[in-house]
Amino acid sequence: MRASSRWLAVCTGLSLSVVVAAAEAPGAAAARRQALLEAAGNGVAALPVLQGGLKDANPVVQRTAARLLADLGAPAQEALLEGWSSPDPVVRQTALKGLLKVEAVDAEAILGRALDDSSSPVRMMAVQALVRRPRTAGIEALLQKAAGDDDDTVRAQASRALWPFHRDVTPLRERPDWDHEVAVVQSLPLPAEGWRFALDPRRDGHLKKWHEADFDDSAWPTIAIEQAWEKAGHTYDGVAWYRRQVEVPARPEGVINAVEIACDGVDECAWIWVNGIYVGQHDIGPAGWEKAFTLDITDALRWGATNQITVRVLDSAFAGGIWKPMRIEVLR
Incomplete structure (x- = not known):
């Protein structure tokens, strides 16, 4: 046996x-x-x-x-x-x-x-x-x-x-059905200084309504963008939020085909709200840290008014944050 x-x-x-x-x-x-x-x-x-x-x-x-x-x-x-x-x-x-x-x-x-x-x-x-x-x-x-x-x-x-937020939007310049060259007729740089900033290690900021336009962020410290948050003393990997009010001028004359928010670099993923309205995400994983992106904000932007810009950022390793300039682009 x-x-x-x-x-x-x-x-x-x-x-x-x-x-x-x-x-x-x-x-x-x-x-x-x-x-x-x-x-x-x-x-x-x-x-x-x-x-x-x-x-x-x-x-x-x-x-x-x-x-x-x-x-x-x-x-x-x-x-x-x-x-x-x-x-x-x-x-x-x-x-x-x-x-x-x-x-x-x-x-x-x-x-x-x-x-x-x-x-x-x-x-x-x-x-x-x-x-x-x-x-x-x-x-x-x-x-x-x-x-x-x-x-x-x-x-x-x-x-x-x-996570309750997702929006599939193709920027105007990437639409295969668009029949003419897109031109940027106005570019409004977002200020580098004066952003309110909060770490979100529990990833529950959205449950605390941090994305809403009227959320009171006055107790948050300020930070500059166009740099990694480590430069501001935050040795941290995870989720963090940026909020800033931005003055937008009156609507320019002529035809406007779209208005987009453009970012030259977020390390590494980003979710963006304008006036509490979710406009989309840049969420392709770690490879997204150096890739520029745009999101359509045509229906969320308020001309001739103060606009609330909110950005949720996820960084999984190394430096993190909105490390390159952001701007609003008017397209024709």
Whole structure:
């Protein structure tokens, strides 16, 4: 009888107990793992053996058992709940994956528990599962909880899922249907000095209404653009907000085809509001740090009035901020 078959017989005969010698022979764990793989071919009948594998002293054997139980789905629910209490985060992560396949499981309760797990990969898996589910009040509340996670990657994933702003707009100069050359007939540089500035490590500034035109930012310190925020003493990677009121002159005479806000460089992603109206984003990841972009603000701009410009910036590494000039361009 092969070693794997002998181990399978022992597991069955000892009511699923796994007896591991203090110093096991080389290859013994591999043999036990192979026995689990062979047993899995018997489907639900393999449940006792696979559940016994969760108690194995070898982590690779435990993880194999958890994976095979997750593949079984609903029939393995009890065993997966047992695996969910494992000290091994990989086993817990695999058990979570399997439990989420079971329709009878209270998914919100399971995911809520997963968000309290000590392992950030387990919490990340929970957030990814939340994102894929219909947005009920319970799911929304769990995403809000995850948005306050101590781990930046977990927090970022949840914050992105909760992010309510997106606008697909093609700038006039990039429209394939435009039938003549676009000319800039007026350029209004935005001031470099005097921007109000706030860090947003929890990425919840939009929930605090920082993008709204009438938000009171008077308590925020000021900062200059056309430089990295590190130059102003902020050694920081993450989200930060810039706000400034800008005086815009009267509307120029003649035909205006569009008005755009142009930025020569934000490190690395930006979301922009004009007078509380969301006008679009520059969000192509780290590669966007040195790429100029424009956004259409034709319907948001107020001529002959004070306009509120708000920019949310995300920087994931190195220098960050609005490090090049911004301006308003009138196009004809």
